[in-house]
Structures are given as C-alpha cells and as structure tokens.
Amino acid sequence: MTVLLAAAGLLLSTSLAVAEQTLYEMKEANVKITTVEPERDVGYTVGDILQRTIVLEVKKPYTLLETSLPIVGYEHRWKGQPTGIELHKIETEQNDLGDSTTYMLRLDYQVFTNNIVAKPAILPAEFIKFKADGKFYQYRIPSWGFRISPIATFGAAKIELDMSPFRGPLLLDPNPEKKRLKVLIGVFAVALLGLLYILGSRAWLPRMGGPFASACRDINKLRKLPAADVALQQAVARVHQSLNATAGSSVFSDSLDSFLQKKPKFAPVKTDIEQFFGLSRQVFFEPQAAHQVGDSPLNWLRDFCRRCRDCERGLTPEERV
Amino acid sequence: MxxxxxxxxxxxxxxxxxxxxxxxxxxxxxxxxxxxxxxxxxxxxxxxxxxxxxxxxxxxxxxxxxxxxxxxxxxxxxxxxxxxxxxxxxxxxxxxxxxxxxxxxxxxxxxxxxxxxxxxxxxxxxxxxxxxxxxxxxxxxxxxxxxxxxxxxxxxxxxxxxxxxxxxxxxxxxxxxxxxxxxxxxxxxxxxxxxxxxxxxxxxxxxxxxxxxxxxRLNAFSAVIQDHVQASATLRRYALDLWRATKAPAKFGIKIDGVDINRLVLAGASPRGMSMMLRAARVNAWIHGRDAVLPDDVHAVFHETTAHRLVFSPVYEMRRTEIARELLNQIIQAVAAP
The missing domain is CATH 3.40.50.300 (P-loop containing nucleotide triphosphate hydrolases)
Known part of the structure; x- marks a missing residue:
C-alpha cells in the first residue's frame, strides 16, 4: 500500500510538472503521419467497433510521451455532451529506424449511441505529446468523420426495395423449400420404384417374381392343408397356371413341343413336364391312370416347381434329391 | 363288353x-x-x-x-x-x-x-x-x-x-x-x-x-365306347368353356388380325355339334387306349367337328377357312384346363 501511494504521488508530481511546462506545436516537418481508416464511413450502429491505425514517423530526438496517449474507456464530449464514441482498446508499437522513430497506434473505438435517422459522428482528434531536449511538443491526430445509422428504418419501409449494399441482398429462408424438395424427391423415388416394380412384371429384381417363383410359395402353403387330395388338386392347377402364364397361352401335353420351342430354357425339365402332365391326367381326368411321380406327389410338385423356377431364372435346375 | x-x-x-x-x-x-x-x-x-x-x-x-x-x-x-x-x-x-x-x-x-x-x-x-x-x-x-x-x-x-x-x-x-x-x-x-x-x-x-x-355291329360298339370312356368334371368344364368361347370369343380375349372379333361370330357351335365333338373325343381316347377323355382328345377333333358349324358375319364368309382355323387355334390357346 505504501509503495502504491508513493508511485501515485510520483505520477502526480510528474504530470503536474508536464502541465506546468510550455507546450510547443510539433512542426509538420518533424512528423509524418499515415492513417488507415475503417473501410466504410457509414452504416455503423450501437456496439460497432471502428478501428483506425495511425503510423507516426517522428524524427529524432523526438520521443513519444506515452502518458499523453488516449485512455481506454474515455468518452469524448462535444459541448459538454458525451458523443457516444468511446475508446475501446489501444495498442502501440515502436520501431527505431535510425534517424527517426516509427510509432504505430491501433485505436479501437466503440459506438455507444444511435438515432432514429442517420447522424454524423467523428472518431475524435487525439492530442499526443513528444519530448525533445527537455521540451514538450503537442501533435494533433486528425479526427475522422463517419455516419451512425439507425438500427431500424424510421417509419414504414418496404424491405424488398431497400437495396442497401451494406446489408447485402435479402435472402429467403430456403429451409421450407429444401424440406419440400426432400419430400418430393422421396415421393418421386417411391413412384419410380413402384413404376420399376410394375414394369418389371411385379418383380423387384430381374428374373424374380416369375410365375413359378410364386407357384413355389403357394405350393409350400398348400402342403400344410389337411386334405391331401384337395391340396394336390390345387397344387396341380397352380402349376398349370404357371405354365400357361409362362407360355402366354394354355399349355397341354400335345402342345409341349411348341412350348419348349417358344421357351427353350425349360428344355432341361422336359421329362419332368411330361411327368407333370401324367400326374395332372390322373388328378383331373382319369383317376385310374398311373403317374410316375412317386408316392408323394406334393413333394414332387414342390421340387418340380423349384426346377421350373430355376429354368425361368435362366439357371441350371438343381438336381433331384 | x-x-x-x-x-x-x-x-x-x-x-x-x-x-x-x-x-x-x-x-x-x-x-x-x-x-x-x-x-x-x-x-x-x-x-x-x-x-x-x-x-x-x-x-x-x-x-x-x-x-x-x-x-x-x-x-x-x-x-x-x-x-x-x-x-x-x-x-x-x-x-x-x-x-x-x-x-x-x-x-x-x-x-x-x-x-x-x-x-x-x-x-x-x-x-x-x-x-x-x-x-x-x-x-x-x-x-x-x-x-x-x-x-x-x-x-x-x-x-x-x-x-x-x-x-x-x-x-x-x-x-x-x-x-x-x-x-x-x-x-x-x-x-x-x-x-x-x-x-x-x-x-x-x-x-x-x-x-x-x-x-x-358298329352302332352297338359305338355305344359301348361312349359308355366306357369317361369325361371327368374338369373335362366337362373345359368343353363348356370351349363352347362358350365359340359363341363369344371376345370374352376370352381372342383377337384376329383384320377381324372385328365382336362382329365375327353370328352363331357359335350348336349343342348337337358339341355333343358330336365329345363323341368323337371319346372315340379318340379309346383309339389311344384310354378310359377317359383328355383335353388332347378334344383338341384332336376340335377343328374337324367345330369349324364348319360356326356361322360368321357375311363379310367374313369369303375367308371362312382361314378365319375359322385361326379362331379355333386361339380358342384352344386361350381356354385353360384346369
């Protein structure tokens, strides 16, 4: 605490000493100033930060008096009224160039004012001091004027006609359209799949869902029926349907050769088809007739159907077990 | 016998x-x-x-x-x-x-x-x-x-x-x-x-x-054939469908190039004709050593027993032979048994 009090006393005495000194105007020849102002000079509103960079190249022996730099948080006043422009941050950089010294000051001002219409404002002129040969010199960094814009347009405004280049074009919210597009793409995909399914003769994949493939499934269900003779009749009729559907016309034992000519991929099961017609003869037309399909005609029909299904898929039919 | x-x-x-x-x-x-x-x-x-x-x-x-x-x-x-x-x-x-x-x-x-x-x-x-x-x-x-x-x-x-x-x-x-x-x-x-x-x-x-x-002795033996050779229920339904198809071929999806199928047939096969067809089919089955009529037996006599009984619109009579052959072929292909 004692140390702090001592330091404060020393600082106060130094300031008073400077204040008592005569201030000379810094000659332009001794200072070369370069300023980098914010890119635009309008469109600022409360909360915005404006950065200006001032580079001062000062001939020796002039040295910057750092205590003369503006103080962060200081708010300028104009005719006793706060201007609403406050120094937010300051950075300094010093570079010795031999016979001169370069000081770079980066000043960030924050706007704390607004209005319902655009109004002029300035980044205030700053007075900094240099010291040389025991004398003090004052130098004025020029102010920079800009316009503070209101947050909202005063009065009724049609936003579509407000083509402010600072705000950029008004963008519509694409999300509902994106969502709708996704839904429509989904619907289109489903419709396309449905169309493919229909065009593919109600089969999801090529060579699937043929007459014998569905007959195989039906015969497997029929095998579970309790009445074997009814099941056998239905199963034989189902295979007849598949043969007819495959040929595009009714197939009988006397038209088997023309069927095989039309559908040569069924040639490997020709003997089976002949046996099937023998079974059909016994089941539907001549109960006393003998057939050659063994004691379990339903099982034989299931295997026959599978072999025909292989044929309709262009595969080599599996051998009988 | x-x-x-x-x-x-x-x-x-x-x-x-x-x-x-x-x-x-x-x-x-x-x-x-x-x-x-x-x-x-x-x-x-x-x-x-x-x-x-x-x-x-x-x-x-x-x-x-x-x-x-x-x-x-x-x-x-x-x-x-x-x-x-x-x-x-x-x-x-x-x-x-x-x-x-x-x-x-x-x-x-x-x-x-x-x-x-x-x-x-x-x-x-x-x-x-x-x-x-x-x-x-x-x-x-x-x-x-x-x-x-x-x-x-x-x-x-x-x-x-x-x-x-x-x-x-x-x-x-x-x-x-x-x-x-x-x-x-x-x-x-x-x-x-x-x-x-x-x-x-x-x-x-x-x-x-x-x-x-x-x-x-042919008359007596013919009766024996007709009694002996059986026609199952499925075969009967099949013959009936064939008969219906000769009367209304359009209902069975039959189409013939250059022919308005709805106007083609004025009268299909007669009941006597279909009865004769079945008689002939039974004989065909007997000749082949069978005791029952198969669709194949019907097919063997279908054209010969049916074609001349169909009555076509006059506009198609000039092409009778050709159209009748095509029509009956398509009927056989369109009607399934069972």
Whole structure:
C-alpha cells in the first residue's frame, strides 16, 4: 500500500510538472503521419467497433510521451455532451529506424449511441505529446468523420426495395423449400420404384417374381392343408397356371413341343413336364391312370416347381434329391 | 363288353387305318379323323381342292367298312327324287320304277357317298337333312330306315360356278368337315406322280382289304365306347368353356388380325355339334387306349367337328377357312384346363 501511494504521488508530481511546462506545436516537418481508416464511413450502429491505425514517423530526438496517449474507456464530449464514441482498446508499437522513430497506434473505438435517422459522428482528434531536449511538443491526430445509422428504418419501409449494399441482398429462408424438395424427391423415388416394380412384371429384381417363383410359395402353403387330395388338386392347377402364364397361352401335353420351342430354357425339365402332365391326367381326368411321380406327389410338385423356377431364372435346375 | 373286346376293336380300327394309309399316302391325319367319325357314327364331309384324293379316300374307307355302298354325283339338275327312285322304259315298253341309290341297299346301306355335294340344289340338301339326322326316309308309302348308314360327302372349295353353298343346318348334320390338302413331303409328291399304282384308282382301292369292320355291329360298339370312356368334371368344364368361347370369343380375349372379333361370330357351335365333338373325343381316347377323355382328345377333333358349324358375319364368309382355323387355334390357346 505504501509503495502504491508513493508511485501515485510520483505520477502526480510528474504530470503536474508536464502541465506546468510550455507546450510547443510539433512542426509538420518533424512528423509524418499515415492513417488507415475503417473501410466504410457509414452504416455503423450501437456496439460497432471502428478501428483506425495511425503510423507516426517522428524524427529524432523526438520521443513519444506515452502518458499523453488516449485512455481506454474515455468518452469524448462535444459541448459538454458525451458523443457516444468511446475508446475501446489501444495498442502501440515502436520501431527505431535510425534517424527517426516509427510509432504505430491501433485505436479501437466503440459506438455507444444511435438515432432514429442517420447522424454524423467523428472518431475524435487525439492530442499526443513528444519530448525533445527537455521540451514538450503537442501533435494533433486528425479526427475522422463517419455516419451512425439507425438500427431500424424510421417509419414504414418496404424491405424488398431497400437495396442497401451494406446489408447485402435479402435472402429467403430456403429451409421450407429444401424440406419440400426432400419430400418430393422421396415421393418421386417411391413412384419410380413402384413404376420399376410394375414394369418389371411385379418383380423387384430381374428374373424374380416369375410365375413359378410364386407357384413355389403357394405350393409350400398348400402342403400344410389337411386334405391331401384337395391340396394336390390345387397344387396341380397352380402349376398349370404357371405354365400357361409362362407360355402366354394354355399349355397341354400335345402342345409341349411348341412350348419348349417358344421357351427353350425349360428344355432341361422336359421329362419332368411330361411327368407333370401324367400326374395332372390322373388328378383331373382319369383317376385310374398311373403317374410316375412317386408316392408323394406334393413333394414332387414342390421340387418340380423349384426346377421350373430355376429354368425361368435362366439357371441350371438343381438336381433331384 | 370286356376290355379284351375293346382292344380287339381297337386292333380292327388300327388295321383299317393302316390299310387306308397304304393306298392314300400322306393323309394320316384325315384318315385318323375319318376312322374316329366311323366309330362315333358321324357323317363326314371332305373339303379340298380338285384332284387331291378325296373320292379315293372315301372309296377306300367304304371298302374297308363293308356293307352296302351307294354313290351319287352332285349335279345342278339333281333332284331329291333322283336319290329315292328312278323311272325308265323297260324292254317291254312299259315304264318301270326302281329304287334310287338311297333305297337300293335297304337296311344294309353302310355308306352313302355323295360326290361334289355342293353342286346339288338346296332341295337335295333338304332331303339329306332328314336322312342324315334320322337315318329314315318316307317313300312309296313306307318308312325306310338305314340304321348303319354313314354319309360321306365331298366338295371342292375352289369352284364356285354352278354350285350351291351347303346351308348351315345341313353342315351341322355332318360330324366332321375334314380339309384334305396335298401333302408337302417331296417323296410322297414324287410317288403320286411316278408310282403307277396311283394311276388306276379302281385297282388302288381294290388293294384295301374288304370288310375289315363289321358294319352292322358298329352302332352297338359305338355305344359301348361312349359308355366306357369317361369325361371327368374338369373335362366337362373345359368343353363348356370351349363352347362358350365359340359363341363369344371376345370374352376370352381372342383377337384376329383384320377381324372385328365382336362382329365375327353370328352363331357359335350348336349343342348337337358339341355333343358330336365329345363323341368323337371319346372315340379318340379309346383309339389311344384310354378310359377317359383328355383335353388332347378334344383338341384332336376340335377343328374337324367345330369349324364348319360356326356361322360368321357375311363379310367374313369369303375367308371362312382361314378365319375359322385361326379362331379355333386361339380358342384352344386361350381356354385353360384346369
């Protein structure tokens, strides 16, 4: 605490000493100033930060008096009224160039004012001091004027006609359209799949869902029926349907050769088809007739159907077990 | 009748076929159809071009069947009474009346062969309607019956001058109308030209073993076949569907190029026609040694027993043969059994 009090006393005495000194105007020849102002000079509103960079190249022996730099948080006043422009941050950089010294000051001002219409404002002129040969010199960094814009347009405004280049074009919210597009793409995909399914003769994949493939499934269900003779009749009729559907016309034992000519991929099961017609003869037309399909005609029909299904898929039919 | 007797008759039928096949070559299918008609006791109408062997074929069958055989040529001035009697002046200068071809063989008349039937007048066709349907005739104040008679007739489809279209009612009396076409086998065609045994038709027909069948037992045996050979429920449904398809082919999805299928058929097959078809199908099953009719048996006789019974719109009558063949083929393809 004692140390702090001592330091404060020393600082106060130094300031008073400077204040008592005569201030000379810094000659332009001794200072070369370069300023980098914010890119635009309008469109600022409360909360915005404006950065200006001032580079001062000062001939020796002039040295910057750092205590003369503006103080962060200081708010300028104009005719006793706060201007609403406050120094937010300051950075300094010093570079010795031999016979001169370069000081770079980066000043960030924050706007704390607004209005319902655009109004002029300035980044205030700053007075900094240099010291040389025991004398003090004052130098004025020029102010920079800009316009503070209101947050909202005063009065009724049609936003579509407000083509402010600072705000950029008004963008519509694409999300509902994106969502709708996704839904429509989904619907289109489903419709396309449905169309493919229909065009593919109600089969999801090529060579699937043929007459014998569905007959195989039906015969497997029929095998579970309790009445074997009814099941056998239905199963034989189902295979007849598949043969007819495959040929595009009714197939009988006397038209088997023309069927095989039309559908040569069924040639490997020709003997089976002949046996099937023998079974059909016994089941539907001549109960006393003998057939050659063994004691379990339903099982034989299931295997026959599978072999025909292989044929309709262009595969080599599996051998009988 | 035992299976043995059925088999014996089958052998006779096969013997008859083989004998006919020896003298009429390249016509196995029509020969099978005529054999079927004989055992089904149905009249047969042959249709074909000139000089294809229709008459020879029928004469050969007549010889094989045995029994009384009479023949008459269809001419434009033929009148119904020419079939029943003819009058002439005898050596004594007095008029005499003799029985005509229909009456000459009495009850033993087995085959009445009407050559070129479409040259005869409609009056003759009318007489024939009764004779074919009832196998009886009233003449000389007496009822004559011909229980074993089959009418074999032929007509050529090329010539139209001085011919009379056989009315549909007369056509319906024929069990079968069988097309006879020239065989397209080169060897057969060559032998028909160069083989001298085909040059003398009388000698050729004489090669057929006579009286292979016992004509007077055919009626009884035909009934046995019809009783013996069964038609299952499925087959009956199939035959019914075929019949319906001849009446309304459009309902069965049948289409023929250049034909309005809805206007094509004025009348489908008749009940008599379908009954004859089933009779023939039963015979076909018996010939093949089966005890029940299969769809294949129906197919074997479907064209021959049905095509000539269909009545088409007049606009399609000129293309009758071609359209009927296509229609019946498509009916067989469209109707499923089961």
């Amino acid at each position: 035992s299976d043995r007797q059925l088999a014996d008759w089958r052998e006779l039928a096969q013997k008859l076929e083989s004998e006919i096949n020896k003298v009429v070559v390249g016509q196995a299918s029509p020969i099978r159809a005529i054999t079927t008609a004989i055992f089904a006791r149905g009249h047969v109408l042959l249709e074909g071009d000139v000089g294809v062997g229709k008459t020879t074929l029928l004469r050969a069958f007549t010889r094989g069947i045995g029994g009384g055989y009479q023949r008459i040529e269809g001419t434009i001035d033929l009148m119904p009474n020419d079939l029943v009697y003819h009058t002439y002046l005898c050596e004594d200068g007095k008029p005499h009346v003799s029985p005509g071809p229909l009456l000459m063989s009495g009850e033993n008349l087995a085959v009445f062969f009407f050559n070129e039937i479409n040259r005869a007048r409609p009056q003759v066709h009318s007489l024939l309607l009764r004779v074919m349907a009832e196998r009886t005739l009233s003449a000389f104040n007496k009822e004559h019956s011909f229980p074993h008679m089959l009418v074999f007739a032929d007509r050529n489809q090329v010539e139209k001058e001085e011919t009379f279209e056989i009315p549909s009612a007369a056509r319906d009396r024929f069990m079968m109308e069988i097309p006879i076409v020239v065989p397209d086998d080169a060897d057969i065609m060559e032998s028909l030209i160069f083989d001298t045994r085909f040059h003398d038709v009388d000698a050729l027909v004489a090669q057929v073993q006579p009286d292979i069948l016992h004509f007077d």
